[in-house]
Amino acid sequence: MSTDDPTETDAAVGFAEATRSRGRFVVRRYDIEAVRAAIPGWDDHPKSRRLAALSLFQPVSVSETTNTPTVGQHELLADYLATTTAPTETAAHLAVGDDNATAPAYRNRSLNNERYRTPVADSSPDDTTIRSVVYLDATEANNMDAVREAGLCTAGTQGEGKLLNHALVGPEPKSSTVALTVRGALSWEAAQ
Helix, strand or coil: CCCECCCCCHHHHHHHHHEEEEEEEEEEEEEHHHHHHHCCCHHHCCHHHHHHHHHHCCCCEEEEEECEECHHHHHHHHHHHHCCCCCCCCCCEEEEECCCCCCCCCCECCCCCEEEEEECCEEEECCCEEEEEEEECCCCCCCCCEEEEEEEECCCCCCCCCECEEEEEEEEECCCCEEEEEEEEEEEEECC
């Protein structure tokens, strides 16, 4: 179950009031058996090469959704502004879960029912946007029948770090015959 922590730093509150955040997730599902038939030795290629090669294939399905920025995102951005050294936390991992019964909320500190967490394959932050991409291959996240929620987070271990956003996705079935790519974007701008 998602935890809603009513505590947040003054800096995060100030950042939330001064900015408008938004984001998207795009999830593409691929029939990995068809991909394996087309590319010999598919499973032996590095994960980064498999991610790039998927652009050559038509996905079985594509789902796109907006996401809810969380208090963790505002805390992270406030931390960025408060430091003169390189930030120690980044949007380095994607968490996925299987519970879409409760809508995401700003105060969420975790997914409704997180089932898997993995490093992002590529993260491209700039002054106003964090873009990321994750490849879940046929051996990953198979402990659920479908991916129904996702969120970028700052730590690789469930329950640690900050949840930056929360979205209900799909549902996208996940099994040993399915690979998913998840592309996310978080952006912010001055409130009007």
